[in-house]
Amino acid sequence: MSEFLPKANRRVPALCGAKYSCSDLTDLAGFLREDKAQFKIFFGYEEMLLAALALGVNAAIGGTFTYQGHLAKKIMDLYEQGDLAGARLHQDKLKHGIDTLCKHGYCVAALKAAANKVSGLDFGDTRIPVCPLSETEAEELANEIRRLNILL
Structure with missing residues (x-):
């Protein structure tokens, strides 16, 4: 670079x-x-x-900022304020959200399914050649993310 x-x-x-x-x-x-x-x-x-x-x-x-952007903003704000412990706590929350996504492949399909299900916005389906998660898989992923209590 x-x-x-x-x-x-x-x-x-x-x-x-x-x-x-x-x-x-x-x-x-x-x-x-x-x-x-x-x-x-x-x-x-x-x-x-x-x-x-x-x-x-x-x-x-x-990629996860469609539903976790507030956590990134909080990390940045806390870092600016010198609150490293608070910033680390929120970094850990953000990481848990990503880890949950990774269990479902952390691919475009999982990311898009999560964004569609938990953000309240419609980002549409994946495009060929990427296959979307099934409705069951997408709902399971969304429920796992909701259980993390990281959403606004």
Whole structure:
């Protein structure tokens, strides 16, 4: 990323940022240490949001934010306030939501089923070649997420 964004910016002058979705934070840490203030970095690996905040990330985009975005916001707010214990507690809640999704494959189908069932919004079905979860599987997943008491 440290090399890519400046090079890409020469070819695409309007380039202003990127989403970083890797669990290896080494490249991200190096990039954030350098003076690249013109680029906004959105962190996309929800399970490690708190660690990324400690490195200097200040924005996030996550697949589970359709129904867990409030947890990510709370993690970011608590971190900013210096409440690391509270931030860790909410990071753990967010991780439990992701772990629940992973039991159902943590694929587009499970993510979309969860978002459709617990967010109150209709995101539609998956598209070919991805097969959606069955109605039974989707309801089971939604019930597991509801039992976590992480929804607004």
